[in-house]
Amino acid sequence: MSDDRFDAIIVGGGIAGTVTAYLLAKEGLEVMLVERGNYSGSKNVTGGRIYSHSLEKIIPDFAQEAPVERKITREKISLMTDDSNVTIDFSSTRLGQQGSDSYSVLRGAFDQWLAGKAEDAGVQMVTGIRVDNLIVREGKVCGIVAGEDEMEANITILADGVNSLLAQKLGYRGELSPHQVAVGVKEIIELPSEVIDDRFNCKDGEGTSWLFAGTPSAGKVGGGFIYTNKASISLGVVCTLCELIKANKTIPQMLEDFKSHPSIEPLLKGGKMIEYSGHLVPEGGLHMVPKIIGDGVLIVGDAAGFCINLGYAVRGMDFAVGSAECAARAVLKAKETKNYSAEFLQCYQSFLDDSFVMKDLKHYKNFPHFLEETPRIFDGYPGMAADMMTDLFVVTGNPPQSMTRMMMKHVKQIGLLNIAKDGWKGVRSL
Amino acid sequence: MNIISCFKVVPDEQDITIKPNRDISFEKAPMTISAYDLNCIEAGAQLAEAFEGNLIGVSIGAKKIDDSKLKKNVLSRGPESILMVADDFLEDLDTYQTANALKAAIQKVGEFDLILCGEGSADLYAQQVGAQLGQLLNVPVINSVNKIALMEGKVIVERSLEDEVETIEIPLPAVISVTSDINLPRIPSMKQILAAGKKSATILSALDVGIGDFGATLQVIETKAPEQKERKKDIIQGDSDEAIKSFITKINKVLK
Ligand SMILES: Cc1cc2nc3c(=O)[nH]c(=O)nc-3n(C[C@H](O)[C@H](O)[C@H](O)COP(=O)(O)OP(=O)(O)OC[C@H]3O[C@@H](n4cnc5c(N)ncnc54)[C@H](O)[C@@H]3O)c2cc1C
Numbered sequence: 001m002s003d004d005r006f007d008a009i010i011v012g013g014g015i016a017g018t019v020t021a022y023l024l025a026k027e028g029l030e031v032m033l034v035e036r037g038n039y040s041g042s043k044n045v046t047g048g049r050i051y052s053h054s055l056e057k058i059i060p061d062f063a064q065e066a067p068v069e070r071k072i073t074r075e076k077i078s079l080m081t082d083d084s085n086v087t088i089d090f091s092s093t094r095l096g097q098q099g100s101d102s103y104s105v106l107r108g109a110f111d112q113w114l115a116g117k118a119e120d121a122g123v124q125m126v127t128g129i130r131v132d133n134l135i136v137r138e139g140k141v142c143g144i145v146a147g148e149d150e151m152e153a154n155i156t157i158l159a160d161g162v163n164s165l166l167a168q169k170l171g172y173r174g175e176l177s178p179h180q181v182a183v184g185v186k187e188i189i190e191l192p193s194e195v196i197d198d199r200f201n202c203k204d205g206e207g208t209s210w211l212f213a214g215t216p217s218a219g220k221v222g223g224g225f226i227y228t229n230k231a232s233i234s235l236g237v238v239c240t241l242c243e244l245i246k247a248n249k250t251i252p253q254m255l256e257d258f259k260s261h262p263s264i265e266p267l268l269k270g271g272k273m274i275e276y277s278g279h280l281v282p283e284g285g286l287h288m289v290p291k292i293i294g295d296g297v298l299i300v301g302d303a304a305g306f307c308i309n310l311g312y313a314v315r316g317m318d319f320a321v322g323s324a325e326c327a328a329r330a331v332l333k334a335k336e337t338k339n340y341s342a343e344f345l346q347c348y349q350s351f352l353d354d355s356f357v358m359k360d361l362k363h364y365k366n367f368p369h370f371l372e373e374t375p376r377i378f379d380g381y382p383g384m385a386a387d388m389m390t391d392l393f394v395v396t397g398n399p400p401q402s403m404t405r406m407m408m409k410h411v412k413q414i415g416l417l418n419i420a421k422d423g424w425k426g427v428r429s430l
Numbered sequence: 431m432n433i434i435s436c437f438k439v440v441p442d443e444q445d446i447t448i449k450p451n452r453d454i455s456f457e458k459a460p461m462t463i464s465a466y467d468l469n470c471i472e473a474g475a476q477l478a479e480a481f482e483g484n485l486i487g488v489s490i491g492a493k494k495i496d497d498s499k500l501k502k503n504v505l506s507r508g509p510e511s512i513l514m515v516a517d518d519f520l521e522d523l524d525t526y527q528t529a530n531a532l533k534a535a536i537q538k539v540g541e542f543d544l545i546l547c548g549e550g551s552a553d554l555y556a557q558q559v560g561a562q563l564g565q566l567l568n569v570p571v572i573n574s575v576n577k578i579a580l581m582e583g584k585v586i587v588e589r590s591l592e593d594e595v596e597t598i599e600i601p602l603p604a605v606i607s608v609t610s611d612i613n614l615p616r617i618p619s620m621k622q623i624l625a626a627g628k629k630s631a632t633i634l635s636a637l638d639v640g641i642g643d644f645g646a647t648l649q650v651i652e653t654k655a656p657e658q659k660e661r662k663k664d665i666i667q668g669d670s671d672e673a674i675k676s677f678i679t680k681i682n683k684v685l686k
Contacts, residue, residue: 035622039499126623149620260667 006124009144009153011131011166013040014107016301017159017322018114018123019058025103025121025329029335032125032153033115034146036130041111044161045186045279048227048234049080049202049209050110051102054321054356059117066113068228070105070207071096074200077312080214080224084327084386085263087388096206099351104227105317117221134166140295141170151278152420155331155340156297159324162280164303172299173290178242179372180284182222182309185251187259189271193231199267200228211312214382216258218247221371221378226256226267232274233267235259238281238309240372251278282307282316286365293349295342298327306357311371319357326351366428374422376414385409431483431580434545435474435509436532436563437467439495440553448655461497463504466548468615473608474546475616476509477580486539487512490531492521496633505626506618512631513539519643520636525558527644532559533566534639544585548608549574560607572599573607 010021013035037043049072055062062258063071073096095101119125119329133145134156143152158166162181168175191203201210207228216224222239231249235324237254239247249257256262282288284306289306290298300306330348334340352358371377387410391401411419441459449455449598463471471487478485487509489495504512515535523531536542545567547560557573564571577588587606589596600606618626636642664680666673 032624078470124627126620128618129620129623148622151620151624 004152005143006030006151006153007335008032008155008157009034009151010157010159011144012159012161012301012303013037013115013125013127014044014111014159014301014320015114015317016303016324017157018111018118018325019321019324020159020300020331021123022114022121023058023325024331025118025123027328027332028122029331031116032122032126032151034126034129034131034144035115036128038128039108039112040115040125040127041109042369044107044111045184045277046105046107046317047186047225047236047238047315048104048106048229049101049102049171049182050105052098053100053320053324054318056099058321058325061102063103064085067109068105068163069227070104070202070205072102072104072209072227073206074202074208075312076208076210078210079214079382079385080216080261080263081382081386083262084389085212085261086382086385086389090309101148102209104209106229106232106234131160131166133169134297136170141297147215154296155334156333157327158297158299158303159301159320160303162282162305162307163430164299167290167299167303170294170297172292172294176280177284177289178245179240179281180288182238182240182281182283183244183251183278184236184238184281185255185278186234186250186276187255187273188229188232188234188275189268190232190274191268195270196228196231196233203230212258213311213378214294215261216254217243217378218249218254219375219382220244220247220380221375223378225314226264233271235264238314240283241280243372245399254300271379281309281314283309283368285368286361287368289361293342293345296340298330298345298348300324300327306361308361308367310364310367313375315360322355322357323352326355326357335378337370374413374425376418376422377426380414384414387413431481431544432479432539432542433474433478433485434536434539435467435471435485435487436545436547436559437471437487437489437504438464438548438551438553439489439491439497439500440464440551443552448564448658452618452654452657454653454655461494463500464548464552466550466552466610467546468507469610469612470546470548470608471504471507471509472485472615473578474544474560474631476613477544477578478508478510481580485509485537488514488532488535488539490515490528490535492516492518495671501631502623502626503618505631506623507616507630508622509629511629514631514633515636515639515641516633517636522646522648522650523644524647525556525662527647528559529562530644531636531639531641532563534636534641535634536563536567538634538639543602544580545569545603545605547605549607557607560605564605567603567605569603569605571605571607572598572600574609575606576609576612578606578608578612631650 007029008031010017010033021031025031074091076089078085129146131144131146135143141156210226212224216237217239220243224237227234292304301320306319391406439461441456442462445459447455474485487504492517550557574589575587579586586599666677
């Protein structure tokens with residue numbers, strides 16, 4: 001390698017970028033990773049939970065070594081109204097089996113650990129530098145431009161996150177549309193770990209994931225989330241951008257209201273907010289995946305739109321890892337034949353197609369649309385559930401009504417047919 | 431032309447936290463370059479670049495100063511190499527001990543023309559080390575310098591005093607402490623960061639430079655953060671007229 005040239009340059013030191021860099025350096029390639037934050041994990045945001053399956057394949061037993069927070073063994077989903085909250089609470093030893101387990105993580109620590117792995121594997125880590133542009137000659141990406149400096153590589157991998165300006169500059173995608181992204185805000189609230197164990201009914205080292213539909217996002221497409229960390233709680237609100245315009249509240253106000261909801265406030269009592277962040281979440285699913293292969297360039301992770309929000313589960317990090325693995329395999333193949341043309345790099349697409357990344361994205365391709373087309377999930381059903389529960393549990397001394405009558409009264413408000421239709425559409429989109 | 435920039439390694443103040451008992455916790459604070467020494471390194475780098483000199487960064491402290499990120503950070507700012515003396519009893523030194531340890535380290539470097547120090551350290555800011563180091567090395571020493579012109583065998587420096595600017599000519603070798611006004615420390619570029627990865631750092635023990643345990647002259651009994659005022663936590667929700675009125679009434683009451 002001459003001093004001014006690398007085998008691969010990776011832009012972005014999030015999960016997608018560091019895993020790609022790690023895999024390539026491990027195979028002996030000269031790799032540089034450029035991250036604009038002062039360290040990996042300093043600029044990006046996640047809710048909180050990584051499904052381990054994809055990283056487990058790359059770094060077996062990673063959870064033993066990585067700074068993960070808690071293993072998730074309790075899943076809760078709630079329908080929330082202003083004054084009530086109806087929750088399904090699932091705990092099981094079936095959750096948390098190695099290979100299909102999941103962990104709450106804080107990106108500051110987790111991404112730095114991954115970056116350390118990459119550096120140990122030989123990656124040249126350049127942090128605190130923003131890549132401003134790409135060197136493009138006759139349609140071929142030949143490297144990067146950062147400030148006054150240029151650096152060339154056989155292949156450039158864009159892992160620069162949801163709002164990939166570089167992919168946009170290449171003309172691979174347009175501006176993000178408000179339908180494709182949600183805005184997320186999140187606080188990390190510090191509490192002693194024993195207090196978290198008690199309040200969330202968790203065993204030492206184990207934790208809860210908790211998602212909410214209804215008032216957290218002011219009845220709009222989106223929701224609230226809570227993930228328990230070792231000695232803190234990640235809590236936040238996500239709302240689709242196009243809906244936010246219609247909402248009667250701002251996102252920070254939604255978060256404030258969520259925190260002071262009667263069923264949330266006691267869980268946070270005495271806690272101290274230690275971090276506040278906001279970020280975009282790609283939510284368009286398969287429909288928003290841009291052009292991801294070009295001459296001398298591949299796109300991975302959020303930058304490629306590889307993320308799904310199912311309401312009861314958000315998955316982006318495992319896709320970031322999965323796409324990184326496919327990209328690394330494609331680059332290794334390209335290196336063998338010294339062919340970095342878009343045509344040859346189509347193998348990235350085939351690797352993706354054969355992996356869970358594309359299979360899952362295709363499987364859930366209609367789901368984002370379903371959520372958007374079914375506002376009742378966010379502004380109808382939470383109220384219905386709360387009303388039903390009230391009739392069930394509140395004893396007033398008035399003569400009782402038959403259970404069917406009692407329940408049907410609430411069902412009728414939304415309409416039986418509507419419920420059946422939503423249910424059918426929802427199940428089909430899954 | 432051999433130039434030495436001395437730098438202290440301190441916990442990053444951004445990540446220092448205060449515990450409920452007002453103790454100060456460094457647990458989450460990574461090691462970083464003491465802010466004033468960024469100017470000292472930059473001054474050295476500018477002189478070295480202008481006169482094709484060789485710049486070495488020198489630091490002494492506990493073992494934890496030998497931190498790969500920190501070293502890369504220093505090296506991306508101009509120095510060709512680093513020499514560190516890292517030993518756990520080189521922590522919590524008084525200024526005279528620090529100057530002595532630096533002298534021992536510098537003697538390992540060998541010949542030098544100019545030694546630069548920052549105006550004080552970001553944690554203690556005693557402003558003593560530069561002056562004492564010059565004395566120990568038996569060379570001229572001058573502080574509060576905000577301009578340096580390097581010439582054959584001498585430097586001409588400017589010091590901004592209260593109501594005048596003093597211009598002094600000093601023969602080399604010498605020790606100079608620079609102010610934080612002397613320059614704007616660089617933000618290392620991509621190539622400078624990459625080049626830093628290829629530069630060398632020498633890490634020595636106290637024994638290697640012939641110093642033993644100085645013995646503590648200072649004992650820190652406690653360091654406490656100032657008492658925080660208890661907040662009333664009186665939160666008025668909403669933007670209704672009543673809420674605003676109640677807010678104004680409360681503010682008025684306090685202001686009276
Ligand atoms: C509120 C919220 C909740 C979420 N919850 C979950 C969850 O629970 N589980 C889950 O799996 N996923 C979740 N996600 C999604 C997940 O966080 C993302 O899918 C994941 O972070 C994508 O990783 P990435 O490496 O592709 O991008 P990022 O993590 O965004 O990393 C991109 C990196 O590129 C850097 N960068 C950008 N531009 C440049 C440039 N020009 N030059 C240099 N560097 C640059 C950035 O600083 C950043 O470090 C959530 C997202 C949000 C916002």
